[in-house]
Amino acid sequence: MKDKQTVLVVDDEEKILCLVKSYLEINGYTALCAKNGREGMDLFENHSVSLILLDLMLPDFSGEEFCRKIRDMSKIPIIMITAKTEEADIIHGLKIGADDYVTKPFSPRQLMARVEAALRRTANDEKTGQQAGQFLQYGDLIIDTEQRSVTCGGETIALTRDEYHILALLxxxxxxxxxxxxxxEAVKGDDYDAFDRTIDAHIKKIRAKIGDNSKSPTYITTVYGMGYRIGENP
Structure with missing residues (x-):
């Protein structure tokens, strides 16, 4: 039996709060519910929260602002829940610090699988990872897997958890x-129902942070019809 973890749900729709709370509790989690950003922030600051499910459209301040405030304090997993489905919205959500992005209407079972995967990744971050003291390097792009830090051209690069794992994998x-x-499968787990745009959005963000040009890449190359690799096309 897994340890009971607490999930904070911030959404102004009562039906969604009730539905998600019910599914969380059925799956063995403790659910804290807030109808606006201020309530959510108060709950976060006064409870030990393992993960946040966050609506972008909140009545007091936006979910984007809420996400930024949390990121200033914590690396806790944040899954955004929103009706916005355009690629630009997904990229923006990931850019401001979200770890995952679920669009409405959503399957509660799929949402629970994503919660499980996010919490499992967090546990793995704490217990495992690459061999301590190992450095991964390509040119002036360097990953210190013990410190879980990335530098490029001598400058420290701030990556989200998923961005770090994707780059370390490559x-x-x-x-x-x-x-x-x-x-x-490597970053999210084999029970994660993702789509190509999510991975592409992460790659686009990583490239922007390390100053890589997708049309003439120095580090991450798109191998069309296949995927991604570090270095030039074979």
Missing amino acids: MSRQAKIFTREEIV
């Missing part, structure tokens, strides 16, 4: 082309 086998499915 760097770990620089001769290999990783398909999107392999990246999802």
Whole structure:
């Protein structure tokens, strides 16, 4: 039996709060519910929360602002729940610090699988990871797997958890082309129902942070019809 973990749900729709709370409790979690950002922030600051499910459209301040405030304090997993489905919205949500993005209407069972996967990744971050003291390097792009830090051109690069794992995966086998499915399985888990745009959005963000040009890449190359790799096309 898994330890009982607490999930904070921030959404102004009463039906969604009740539905998600019910599914969380059925699956063995403690659910804290807030109808606006201020209530959510108060609950976060006064309880030990393991994960946040966050609506973007809140009545007091936006879910984006809420996400930024949380990111200033914590690396806790944040899954955004929103009716916005455009690629630009997904990229923006990931850019401001979300770990995952679920669009309405959603399957409660799929949402629970994503919660489980996010919490499992957090546990793995604490217990496992790459071999301590190991450095992964390609040119001036360096990952210190003990410190879980990334530098490029001598500058420290701030990556989200998923971005770090994707880049570390690519760097770990620089001769290999990783398909999107392999990246999802390695980073998210094999029970994660992702789609290509999510991985592409992460790659786009990583490239922007390390100053990589997708049309003439120095680090991450798109192998069309196959996936991604570190280095030039084979």
